[in-house]
Amino acid sequence: MSTTGRPDANAPAASDIAARLDDAEFVRFVAAADGDAVAAMGLFARTLDARDTPYQATVAPIPERADRATDADLTVTIGRTATTADLTLGVETVASATAFEAASENGSPDPLLALAGIVAAGEVPSGTPLEAAQAMGLERRPGLAVPTTDPVDGLAHSTIVTAPFSGTEDAAAQLLADVDTDQRDEATRRRIASLVALAVAGDESGTERGTHAVERLLRPYVGGPFETIGGYADVLDAVARDRPGLAVALAMGSLDTETALDSWRTHGARAHAALSAARTGRYDGLFVVRCDEPAPVDTIARLARDFRSPEPVVLVVADGEAAAIGPADAAIGDAVQRAAHAVDGEGAGTSTRGRARFDADETEFVLAFREAQ
Incomplete structure (x- = not known):
C-alpha cells in the first residue's frame, strides 16, 4: 500500500475539500500517526463540530491498513491512503496548510494548531496560518x-x-x-x-x-x-506516534497539557x-541505525538524518519495525514497500518517508532495503 507518487499530483483543492465536507452528513477521517496529519484532522473535526456534522476520527499508523466499512458518506485520508478513501490529502504536501485553507472556507480555524502541524511536517511557519496567528498577536522571541x-x-x-x-x-x-x-x-x-x-x-x-x-x-x-509553536508541534508529533487516541484529543483541544x-x-x-545506544552502519548513500529494543523508529530516523547521518538516506530498524527517511528523489516509500514484501512483511510510505513491519531478521530487511534502493 505504498502511497508514493499517487495522490498529490491530483490532490483536491482546498475549496473542493470544503465543498465535499459541507455536503457530507457523516464523515470518516483517517490520519497517519504524525503531528501534521493529526493537526489537519483536528482542524477539520473542529469545523464539523461547529456545525453539528457527525464524524469519526481514526489514527492509523503506516503500514497499518485503514480500510474499514462504515456508514460514512465521505471518507478522508490524511497523510496516507486507503482504498476506500473519497479524498486524500497531505501525502506529498503539508496536510495542515491545506486543512486550514479548507476550513477557512466556512469558519475560522485555529491558526496555532495549523502552524503546529506545519512545523511538525518539518516546514517553516508561513502563509495564511501565520498571517492569521500574527493578527492574533503571535510573535517571535x-x-x-x-x-x-x-x-x-x-x-x-x-x-x-x-x-x-x-x-x-x-x-x-x-x-x-x-x-x-x-x-x-x-x-x-x-x-x-x-x-x-x-x-x-x-x-x-x-x-x-x-x-x-x-x-x-x-x-x-x-x-x-x-510555551511555543515549535514545542506544540513536538508534543503533537510525539503523542501521535506513541498514543494516537490522546493525539486526537490534543488536536481537538480537549486533552490537558x-x-x-x-x-x-x-x-x-x-x-x-535508543539512538545513543544504537549500532550504526554506513553504506553508499545509506546510514543504518539498529536498535536492540523496541523504539520510536520514526523519530529516531528523523533525528539521525538531521544530526548523525553522513548519508542522505537513513534506515532505522528495531524489534520488527523499520522507518526510513530521505530526499524525495530516493522514492523512500516504494523502497520500503519492496523491502518489506521481500521478507514477507508490510511496508508503505511517501517519496520521503517509509515504514515497515516484518518478522524476519533485521539484517535480511536491511539487505532487502539496500537492494530496493
Whole structure:
C-alpha cells in the first residue's frame, strides 16, 4: 500500500475539500500517526463540530491498513491512503496548510494548531496560518522552541534536536549550569540559545547538517496551549506516534497539557536513549541505525538524518519495525514497500518517508532495503 507518487499530483483543492465536507452528513477521517496529519484532522473535526456534522476520527499508523466499512458518506485520508478513501490529502504536501485553507472556507480555524502541524511536517511557519496567528498577536522571541517554561526540561526531552544534552535532565542541566534558568529576560534566552547552538556544533558525533537543523529549535514563535509553536508541534508529533487516541484529543483541544507533556517526555527519553545506544552502519548513500529494543523508529530516523547521518538516506530498524527517511528523489516509500514484501512483511510510505513491519531478521530487511534502493 505504498502511497508514493499517487495522490498529490491530483490532490483536491482546498475549496473542493470544503465543498465535499459541507455536503457530507457523516464523515470518516483517517490520519497517519504524525503531528501534521493529526493537526489537519483536528482542524477539520473542529469545523464539523461547529456545525453539528457527525464524524469519526481514526489514527492509523503506516503500514497499518485503514480500510474499514462504515456508514460514512465521505471518507478522508490524511497523510496516507486507503482504498476506500473519497479524498486524500497531505501525502506529498503539508496536510495542515491545506486543512486550514479548507476550513477557512466556512469558519475560522485555529491558526496555532495549523502552524503546529506545519512545523511538525518539518516546514517553516508561513502563509495564511501565520498571517492569521500574527493578527492574533503571535510573535517571535529569542530562546528555544520547547513546550515548557523550564529550558532544562525542554532540552532534555525535545525531539527537534539531539546532542550530548539530550535524553536526561541532568545532561541538559549540565549544559545550562552557569545560567539562571529562572530568568525569563531576553538576554538569558539568547544565552541559552547560543549555548545550545554551540553544543550542537561541537558535538563529536554530529554532522554539518546538524548545525543547520538546530535552527528549528531557535528563536521560536510564542503562543498556543504550550510555551511555543515549535514545542506544540513536538508534543503533537510525539503523542501521535506513541498514543494516537490522546493525539486526537490534543488536536481537538480537549486533552490537558500535563497529560500530553508526560507522553512527550516519555517519547523523547526513549528516542534519545535508543539512538545513543544504537549500532550504526554506513553504506553508499545509506546510514543504518539498529536498535536492540523496541523504539520510536520514526523519530529516531528523523533525528539521525538531521544530526548523525553522513548519508542522505537513513534506515532505522528495531524489534520488527523499520522507518526510513530521505530526499524525495530516493522514492523512500516504494523502497520500503519492496523491502518489506521481500521478507514477507508490510511496508508503505511517501517519496520521503517509509515504514515497515516484518518478522524476519533485521539484517535480511536491511539487505532487502539496500537492494530496493
